[in-house]
Amino acid sequence: MNDIVKLGTRRQKMEAKERAILQAARNELSQHGFEGAKMSAIARAAEVAEGTVYLYYRNKRELLDAVVSEFWQTLTTGARVVTGQHETTLDKLRALAEFHLKELVKDFDFVGFTVRTRETGTLDSPSLTPIRAYVAVFDEIFRQGQDRGTLVTASPLWVVRDLFYGTLEYASRTLHLHQERRHEEVVDHLIELIQRCYGADPSQAQVGALEAIEQRLQSIERQLTNQ
Amino acid sequence: MNDIVKLGTRRQKMEAKERAILQAARNELSQHGFEGAKMSAIARAAEVAEGTVYLYYRNKRELLDAVVSEFWQTLTTGARVVTGQHETTLDKLRALAEFHLKELVKDFDFVGFTVRTRETGTLDSPSLTPIRAYVAVFDEIFRQGQDRGTLVTASPLWVVRDLFYGTLEYASRTLHLHQERRHEEVVDHLIELIQRCYGADPSQAQVGALEAIEQRLQSIERQLTNQ
DNA sequence: ATTAATAATGATTTAGGCTCATTTATATTG
DNA sequence: CAATATAAATGAGCCTAAATCATTATTAAT
CATH class of the missing domain: 1.10.357.10 (Tetracycline Repressor, domain 2)
Incomplete structure (x- = not known):
């Protein structure tokens, strides 16, 4: 393997890990709120050790x-x-x-x-x-x-x-x-x-409003006749 | 001393303490924010033991x-x-x-x-x-x-x-x-x-009329969708 | 293959919210 | 007023969760 591929895979792995952490954090956050979100749960969900999270984000707030x-x-x-x-x-x-x-x-x-x-x-x-x-x-x-x-x-x-x-x-x-x-x-x-x-043009606005009403009236009429 | 005065002073003391805690909490909160606010600091500022705070408020969030x-x-x-x-x-x-x-x-x-x-x-x-x-x-x-x-x-x-x-x-x-x-x-x-x-404004009479129509339309639409 | 550099780990430390056995203060009663 | 009952206050200690860091594993370079 040449250098570029090797370098690429390493970066890719890290980037994937970062994305996984971010995604896990998003889920945890929307499920449990700010105080309820646990770093341990995020790490587990991202399939990463707890310490690893801190390699990508300085602390909970930053994450x-x-x-x-x-x-x-x-x-x-x-x-x-x-x-x-x-x-x-x-x-x-x-x-x-x-x-x-x-x-x-x-x-x-x-x-x-x-x-x-x-x-x-x-x-x-x-x-x-x-x-x-x-x-x-x-x-x-x-x-x-x-x-x-x-x-x-x-x-x-x-x-x-x-x-x-x-x-x-x-x-x-x-x-x-x-x-x-x-x-x-x-x-x-x-x-x-x-x-x-x-x-x-204010007068134009009213024309627009009238048109909108006309359309909705037609929609209602259609619904009524369909019944 | 009669009963009422004695009862009064006890209540008054507790109410004063509650106010002190609330005031301390307010200061702590605006100085250090939600996460930064420490129950210990609030208790200290209110000149009360930490456990006492929990007699008045179930937990940090409630306070x-x-x-x-x-x-x-x-x-x-x-x-x-x-x-x-x-x-x-x-x-x-x-x-x-x-x-x-x-x-x-x-x-x-x-x-x-x-x-x-x-x-x-x-x-x-x-x-x-x-x-x-x-x-x-x-x-x-x-x-x-x-x-x-x-x-x-x-x-x-x-x-x-x-x-x-x-x-x-x-x-x-x-x-x-x-x-x-x-x-x-x-x-x-x-x-x-x-x-x-x-x-x-009289000159806006048409606008008012349009709005009245709008209101009635919405009412009809609601009735239709409820069916 | 060896070495250097980087990434990952998780046991440990630390901090702060909260509990509860104990102590102190207040009220009641004979 | 003393004895007793009840309510309030205390703070050492528990517990959870964030953050650290010495150690291990992985990747890159030579």
Whole structure:
């Protein structure tokens, strides 16, 4: 065997081990929460000695930070895919909102873990990087909307961003507590709000709303006649 | 000494001790965070043996839950005072938003602790009660606005509440990271948004009509899906 | 094949939450 | 007031789980 292959296998083994640990940590974390997650259980699940975990991550916090980072990275990828399937700014925003809310409700605890990670975090904390990358998805869409002239606002972007993500994050908590409430309602409301407040043409917004109602009416009529 | 005085002093002593423990816990918590807070340090600060703490609180989590509860109770009192000083619905809302944001930024970590408290919380978890009492302040103001006719919306209250508190909570995080940004900007923006979207304005009559239709549609859709 | 370097191990150390047998303080009663 | 009963407080010690590190195993280089 030549050097490169040998070197490669060793690296590959380590990388596989790291992935296994991260995956085990993710499972343990979502099953038992932050305090409940045991390093011993993670090591066992990853089929690794307890000490080995500490070769890859300095301590428990760092390992769980890594899990949270991975979570946001995955979210970023998903958000780009989903928003990429739409053309207009408002469609993109709606898709992003739906995706965001759905994922937050699904992996609800990770929001809490993220907050915890930030607890002692400073402005340049590395644990913030993946979150920055994620919110950038919104920023890009919104800026594009402004460039295209479909969105108009005097407010700085960060204010609108707080509104967007803040509403959705808080709503995810509400939805998590009251399972019966509907996700769509939150998204509909938020998007309509953005449309009304930042949409370039308010009269156009109402036309859009009328069209949406028309469609839903037709859907209802269809359901009624099918019965 | 008569019985009542004797009984009184004993109770008073215990109540004083409980307050001391709670206060010590609060300090320890805001200084060292959730994991960093040591029961031994809390006991020492409260001038009490470590075992004594466990006579008043079953375990660490319960003690820290109590701290968080107290935090929200204090917030509720403050919010009532502040909003009581205003007449119109929008002034009340603005005052509430300003107060809320200011307090959240001041005691920033407590939001994180709250989220943590909820981690395993269910719908009827007692740790939710003080938070419910707090958000009720908003609910009352908003409903009053609807009764008076200054606010009009077809959206359910909880959606608007998520918008209000969600935006502010998320903004408090942003503000905590970027100290240079201004609180007022967030509040101004939020209130203007509410005014524009929910303010009763004759020129927005069509919007109101649309919302009424929306409401009825949702009701019909719900009936259909329930069948 | 030998040696050097790196990775992995798990027994041991350490720290902090929590318990409980004992002690101290308060209330009750004759 | 003394004797007794009850409630509150104590802190040494237990237990669990994170983190360490001397030792062993594996891989790479010569």
